Amino acid sequence: MIVLTDIRKRLQEAIKESGMTQSEIARRLRISQATVAQYLSGRSMPALDTFANLCAVLDADPAYILCLKNY
Numbered sequence: 001m002i003v004l005t006d007i008r009k010r011l012q013e014a015i016k017e018s019g020m021t022q023s024e025i026a027r028r029l030r031i032s033q034a035t036v037a038q039y040l041s042g043r044s045m046p047a048l049d050t051f052a053n054l055c056a057v058l059d060a061d062p063a064y065i066l067c068l069k070n071y
Contacts, residue, residue, distance in 0.1 A: 002066070002067045002068075003067075004045075005042075006067050007045070007065060007066055007067055008042045008045065010064060010065045010066075010067065011039060011045075011046075011054075011065050012039070012040055012042070014055075014058045014060040014065060015036070015039065015040055015058065016040075017058075018057075018058045018059070018060075020057075020058075022036040022037055022040070023036075025054070025057060025058075028057045029050060029053055029054060029057060031050065039054075051065075
């Protein structure tokens with residue numbers, strides 16, 4: 001079973017492992033730095049289109065983030 005907290009953890013992990021600052025990620029996605037901070041804190045999750053773009057920016061596998069793959 002996929003649990004939202006697991007998705008949040010993997011998203012937070014991918015953001016941290018990217019080595020990019022919150023400001024850099026926000027600039028690339030054309031969203032606010034505060035929004036990226038909310039993703040890191042777990043207070044909110046990105047919309048589907050933002051999620052897809054975020055995975056591209058982070059070079060992260062969306063299937064892994066969504067707990068559809070384990071590796």
